[in-house]
Amino acid sequence: MREFNPQILRAFGLKPKAVKRAFGSHICETNEGLKMVKTVNIPVECLLFIHSAKEHLNRQGFSNIDRFNETDYGQPYYEYNKNIYVVKNWIDGEECDFTDFDSVKWATQSLANMHVASKGMRPLESSRITNKLGLLPEAFEKHYRELTYMYKKVRKSSRWNDFDILFIKNYNDYIEDAFEAKEVMNESSYSALIKQARDEKVFCHDKFTNHNLQIAKNQMMIINFEHCCYKLPLNDLLRFYEKVMRKCEWDEKKGFEILDNYSKIKGLNDKELRVFYAMMLFPDKYWRLSNQHYNTRRHWMPKIYDVKMNELVHHKEAKKEFLKSLKRNL
Structure with missing residues (x-):
């Protein structure tokens, strides 16, 4: 140093x-x-x-x-x-504990209040504006194609390792989810929500997770804004929501309570919930782990990918049941 x-x-x-x-x-x-x-x-x-x-x-x-x-x-x-x-x-505090549901509700309220306050942000002159609005449909299409390409490539291989087996075994379920997510997104009001976000000039923290939430002096502090950008607030909500839901094994009651608590402050209309459903349905983590394993291999040792994929698959059925319930409420 x-x-x-x-x-x-x-x-x-x-x-x-x-x-x-x-x-x-x-x-x-x-x-x-x-x-x-x-x-x-x-x-x-x-x-x-x-x-x-x-x-x-x-x-x-x-x-x-x-x-x-x-x-x-x-x-x-x-x-x-x-x-x-x-x-x-x-800030001399403690990291927010996502296994404690009272802390989760507190964090939800903080996120919603931050999103409300973010509206109308105009950066200083000479700022380099970070704008990530409107990228999801193209990303869905790209990642869908990459998953099909990786699948064909692995199927042609004569020798499969443990990760290959996990990838192939779960491919059909995840690629079906990816296809449905694309369809829902394309039929949604995503473009209108993007236009609204541009007009309102709202931004996201973009790394809203427990590591960046500190409880100090009876206050929930949000720290480390290095990745903040113009983006749909739903992106922050999704990142936070999925991590919390994995912690509580996709408990339906808690899941809807989080959405209700957020909506009381920020509001979540039917159009936003439909886009949120598509975002949750798309198997982003399955794509990301597979892409890192097959195309980069620079973050973790090979066995770590096996562990991460097993963790993902462990939650697959519980998440699927929750998404069915969420879909019924759209």
Whole structure:
């Protein structure tokens, strides 16, 4: 880790008292309390977009976030020795526990409130705008084709390993889900929802999961906005929802309670629920694991792919039953 220079804190109008290394950053005691100083490896223009999103939320009254401190010149970063540094309040909390349903409901409310507050975000000049609106139908088609290609390729192979067997054994179920998801999406009001999202200028956190939810001083703090972007709020809800539902073995009562709690704040109309159903139905994790295993093999050791696929298949029937129930309520 780079040596810490107190000049960095002084640029933010802070007086350093003590410094320690932790979590790949520096935790600093200052005249304004504990601060975290860390280097970032993204362009300044991207950083400005993230800063814009956080400051917009704060202006809308949603302040439970890890805002950047600003320098004496009003910048959310400081450049020193060719490195870019940011400073944030140190949040000394505990990671949100998705096995505790009270915490899940709290997180659901936080997500809905963040989405309400996100409306109307206009980034600072010089920001590099991250826009991921409208990409799903094309992604569904592309991933569907890739799954069929991988299937044909594996079937032609003369020797199958454990992952190959799992992939082939479950292929028919998942490819049927993928086909239905494409059909539902193409017949849905997805395009109208995208237009509405563009007009309203709403954004997503895009990594809304337990690792980025900290409970500190009886507050639910949302941290690490590095992936935030213009995107349908349903994407945040989906990522959060699927992780929670795996934790509770796709419990139907809990599943509908989460959607109801979110809807009371943000609202979920029939058009949005239909798109949400298509997003849940598409076997994205099956595609992602298969694609990584057959085409990249750079994230995990080969046996880890077997473990991950077995975990996915373990939930297949429970998720299918839940999706049937969700479909009946569309």
